[in-house]
Amino acid sequence: MNLFKHKSEGFISQNFSFLDLDPVGAFIIKDDCSVLFWNSCLERWTGINREDILHKSILDFFPVLKNEKYSSRINSIFKGGPPVIFSSKFHKYLIPCPLGDGTFQTQQTMITSIQDEENDKVYALFTLQDLTDASRQVSKFKSIKTELAKKEKELQGTLDEVNRVNKELEQFAYVVSHDLKAPLRGINHLAEWIKEDLSENLSETTEKYLKKLQDRVYQLDQMIDGIFEYSMATGGSIEMQQVDLEMLFNEIKEELIDPTKFSIEFPDDLPKISSHRTKLKQIFSNLISNSIKHYEGIDGRIIILASEGKDFYEFIVKDNGPGIDPAYHEKIFQIFNIIPTKKDSKKNSTGIGLTIVKKLVNEFGGNIELDLEIGKGTCFKFTHRKF
Amino acid sequence: MNLNDDQIDALSEIFNIGVGKGADTLNQMLDCQIKIRVPQIETLTLKELKEQADKVGPKNVSTVNQQFNGSISGNTMLAFPPQSAQNLVSALTGEEPGSPELDSVTVDTLTEVGNIIINSVMGSITNFFNQRLKYSVPNYAEDAVHNLVASHVGDSNCAIIFAKAHFAVENLEINGEIILVFSVGSLEVLIDAIESFGDNLE
Numbered sequence: 029m030n031l032f033k034h035k036s037e038g039f040i041s042q043n044f045s046f047l048d049l050d051p052v053g054a055f056i057i058k059d060d061c062s063v064l065f066w067n068s069c070l071e072r073w074t075g076i077n078r079e080d081i082l083h084k085s086i087l088d089f090f091p092v093l094k095n096e097k098y099s100s101r102i103n104s105i106f107k108g109g110p111p112v113i114f115s116s117k118f119h120k121y122l123i124p125c126p127l128g129d130g131t132f133q134t135q136q137t138m139i140t141s142i143q144d145e146e147n148d149k150v151y152a153l154f155t156l157q158d159l160t161d162a163s164r165q166v167s168k169f170k171s172i173k174t175e176l177a178k179k180e181k182e183l184q185g186t187l188d189e190v191n192r193v194n195k196e197l198e199q200f201a202y203v204v205s206h207d208l209k210a211p212l213r214g215i216n217h218l219a220e221w222i223k224e225d226l227s228e229n230l231s232e233t234t235e236k237y238l239k240k241l242q243d244r245v246y247q248l249d250q251m252i253d254g255i256f257e258y259s260m261a262t263g264g265s266i267e268m269q270q271v272d273l274e275m276l277f278n279e280i281k282e283e284l285i286d287p288t289k290f291s292i293e294f295p296d297d298l299p300k301i302s303s304h305r306t307k308l309k310q311i312f313s314n315l316i317s318n319s320i321k322h323y324e325g326i327d328g329r330i331i332i333l334a335s336e337g338k339d340f341y342e343f344i345v346k347d348n349g350p351g352i353d354p355a356y357h358e359k360i361f362q363i364f365n366i367i368p369t370k371k372d373s374k375k376n377s378t379g380i381g382l383t384i385v386k387k388l389v390n391e392f393g394g395n396i397e398l399d400l401e402i403g404k405g406t407c408f409k410f411t412h413r414k415f
Numbered sequence: 416m417n418l419n420d421d422q423i424d425a426l427s428e429i430f431n432i433g434v435g436k437g438a439d440t441l442n443q444m445l446d447c448q449i450k451i452r453v454p455q456i457e458t459l460t461l462k463e464l465k466e467q468a469d470k471v472g473p474k475n476v477s478t479v480n481q482q483f484n485g486s487i488s489g490n491t492m493l494a495f496p497p498q499s500a501q502n503l504v505s506a507l508t509g510e511e512p513g514s515p516e517l518d519s520v521t522v523d524t525l526t527e528v529g530n531i532i533i534n535s536v537m538g539s540i541t542n543f544f545n546q547r548l549k550y551s552v553p554n555y556a557e558d559a560v561h562n563l564v565a566s567h568v569g570d571s572n573c574a575i576i577f578a579k580a581h582f583a584v585e586n587l588e589i590n591g592e593i594i595l596v597f598s599v600g601s602l603e604v605l606i607d608a609i610e611s612f613g614d615n616l617e
Contacts, residue, residue, distance in 0.1 A: 117523060118524065
């Protein structure tokens, strides 16, 4: 028996002493579970010295290996079976190697059979790889990923909620504007009938009051139209298409500009951009209509400029009109804020045009701002994301 | 080599015994209720395997490979299509299925699962041989099945036993498919060994 032990040791020391050089834990056992080799890495990891464990049963040091789930697979090695792997996930470790913080190494263990043909024996070589850092990193990465996914889900939930509320608001505005129109028409009719009924008995004062009543009804009707227009402005399809800006500006010029009073200028090297044609047209039309509405002379000039940045286009629409009183700068994009002008345009204003422009510009991922010097006209600058 | 129905049946049974033992080991080790079954095997050449690449599985599968040499030489591969890999790992670890890309810990886990099943299949096959085989260290690889078989066996004349194994975990309603590809230089050696083993029993 002693002789055999000696022979085995010779075989091991001749063939496996290199395992002392490896940064992996390695030990070799015989089929009776006695330890034939215990490398220096394991001495360090476990605190068990080689001379204390050699020729002793590994099961005395690590009784957990008696467990059927380990022993059946380890025994297959002595029958010459294929290598056996114990992963870190299922087992964490086979041989406990304490770390400084009171925890144990995470290991992957592989067992391979070693044929000692000279002695007609099969041994089992265990190699232990320390995966503590790798598995900590993976679990850290996983928890970051889970956290991110959670945040993304929350954000999506908020976005969905915002979209839902927006839709509801638009629907509400649509319904309200539609439903308010009917009683308003009724009031207008009643005023007409009162006028007809009183006919010659209609006093000047009453007529004046009725006229004022009808003016207010008209104004309210215009505001309701404005709400309706606003609620419709950003609904519908947001499908992008190639928009020829030159063609678009010429079309607006044709529809809005009286050439005897106004001129409109824009560069002739305008690009085709990916946008929503109807909505983009509404932005320019509203800005240009404002310039026209507020202009008092006969030689009005509107200039459109376009430039291209990395992610955005920038557009400028400026005129030589009266400009906007600084008192109204903050409010111009708010709904129903009508800017008073000398020209009697109030009747045609609902205070909704610029609100719609802002909403549409935002829908294109851009921003709009007023850039003006009093007396030098009005200048709107807005951006449009490249799609 | 064309196999007759009896030979196909015998091989099917050998593979079923192998994967069944593998499932038993997993159940014992992890205290779970996984069942693995090989309904049908087929024999193919490497050329046929390439031609049927679409049927075999996705372009990139996770595989565990075990090469062997001796009386019979070749490679046993267990391939996990991505969804199956996730389902299986989550069933065995009790964790929520994660993202389709596999981290090193999941790869490590799949390698052990592959190792257990392949070893049981190899045990089932080597029962018919007197001589011990020599094994390489099992390795994990991701690629198309036919590319991996070609790289392991390297001989376009090799014979391939191809089987889609179904796994199901009771109570969890988790199931999926594992592909088992056993490629050897020649099937005759295996068939002869099985038949002579049968003759000896008679």
